[in-house]
Amino acid sequence: AQRVTQPEKLLSVFKGAPVELKCNYSYSGSPELFWYVQYSRQRLQLLLRHISRESIKGFTADLNKGETSFHLKKPFAQEEDSAMYYCALNRASGTYKYIFGTGTRLKVLA
């Protein structure tokens, strides 16, 4: 079955420390993977997508097909990075498109 797993419900790091939010997926085809972020009192919004191979707000994520992972990384966390992060998989076929993980709350401590 297709699935997106985010093993950490809560991740706390100190300001300036590196951050890695884990995301693993199971999908037999070629997935498209995304990270969405929800800041306090704001709507869910796209952070980045693997096909763009971009860095947004200092975050990067590399698709590792061998390990079926799409971990989100940032070398130096900032307090404003505190938010809820969702990994999502977009299937190219199937009855519907998006599968979201259960989310990881990131808290960056001063």
Added chain:
Amino acid sequence: DADVTQTPRNRITKTGKRIMLECSQTKGHDRMYWYRQDPGLGLRLIYYSFDVKDINKGEISDGYSVSRQAQAKFSLSLESAIPNQTALYFCATSPTGVKETQYFGPGTRLLVL
């Protein structure tokens, strides 16, 4: 600005009542979705619609129904609300295409007493 809006933003209702949550968008997207968000469970898809005449059940459609009145409007109804439908509900839209990104509304917080 093109946007996704939801009404109401907050709603308190009683068990057994019928309620409707509305979603409107000015993005011109064909595809619209309804999700619910629960702590520890993430976002789960309730219903989705790829155009006005195409409506499909998601993974947790029981107890819900939807109506796609127009390309820009997608309503979610709880026919007879129950307490475990207390959640945060999100509407989302996306353009047609494989490389789609979803655009979310601000959410409706529903409490069923």
